[in-house]
Amino acid sequence: MSKESKSPYLPATTQKHKGLSRTLSIVVLAAFAVFLYMANSGKILGSYELRIIRLCGVYAIAALSMNLVNGFTGQFSLGQAGFMAIGAYVTSLFIIPTAQKTAMYYVEPIAPWVESLQAPFIVALIIGGLVAALAAFLIGFPVLRLRGDYLAIATLGFSEIIRIFITNMIPITNGSLGLKNIPDTANVWWTTIAVAIVVIFMLRLMKTSYGRSFKAIRDDDVAAEAMGISLFRHKMLSFVIGGFLAGISGGLLASVVGAITPIYFRFTLAYEILLIVVLGGQGSITGSVVGACILTVAREWLRFMDNGFSIGPLTVPPIAGMRMLVFSILLMIIILFYRRGLFGSNEFSWAGLLRVIKSIPQGIKRLFTRKAKAEGGGS
Secondary structure (H helix, E strand, O other), X not given: OOHHHXXXXXXXXXXXXXXHHHHHHHHHHHHHHHHHHHHHOOOOOOHHHHHHHHHHHHHHHHHHHHHHHHHHOOOOOOOHHHHHHHHHHHHHHHHOOHHHHHHOOOOOOXXXXXXXXXXXXXXXXXXXXXXXHHHHHHHHHHHOOOOHHHHHHHHHHHHHHHHHHHHHOHHHHOHHHOEOOOOOOOOHHHHHHHHHHXXXXXXXXXXXXXXXXXXXXXXXXXXXXXXXXXXXXXXXXXXXXXXXXXXXXXXXXXXXXXXXXXXHHOHHHHHHHHHHHHHHOOOOHHHHHHHHHHHHHHHHHHHHHHHOEEEOOEEEXXXXXXXXXXXXXXXXXXXXXXXXXXXOOOOOOHHHHHHXXXXXXXXXXXXXXXXHHHHHHHO
């Protein structure tokens, strides 16, 4: 028996549970890797399904960037769409071949220094994230002294300013025409590995003193400041990291969709990301990933409703927007029953999953017991 299992603080049963959890995690990750390999090689899924998987990864990173600011630090920010736009445009300008880049600028000539920009995808992605982080740093100085709804309105306004700036910088961004022929480099492996890196980074960050300071500010900023935590410095750090991650997700998004315009990064994109965070649970890394997958897959799965459908004898004619109506109703039902989101502020664990499975029979038994008591009392 090891020294660790002999410790009164780590009994043998705990070590057994940890070993089982580690084994289950390895098995699931291996199975997922095999699934991705077969999907990427075209053996089990088509290009449409692969695109959905990649979009799940992109929106998961975007949701994690917002959750860091909103869920872990308690600052109501809606500026992620602007930072994603910066990351998308910067990354695209570095990876589009020079000849194709020059051909698409026919309203105004392309700026010479933009024409010469070239870098590998990973380098371009990091540069896009750094430029977005720089923008977050500059925006953070005036807006992070605000709180609540005022901060949300200010960040949303700066996001729109970024979009308008991109629209009017025609020699650099090609204006409202946007950028096309963006290389499809971000395959399913790129997006999955990027999500894994961001998730590991977030998990490690939350265990550091900075992560604990973020949570302290979220819970009670007055008490946190009294304990010696610099509110502005930690808010700025969270905002800048969130901007960097949003820039990374924007760069991946540009490569996945292949063409971007300023319209794509309107304020509605920020609302969609906020919806993912609320659906999964503010302050939950697992919730952001699961929420992104649910939102992306459900929107695509419900597309058949726009073309009309039948439920038994009832036939619903084609109605534009029916998909989003039904989707919104389903989200409202979920939020009504899970007001703190699917995960709340918790993370996934095998022990927690086992507790949930064990509680299902008990819940069913209690339900029938209450029903029997109600019928007995009524008689």
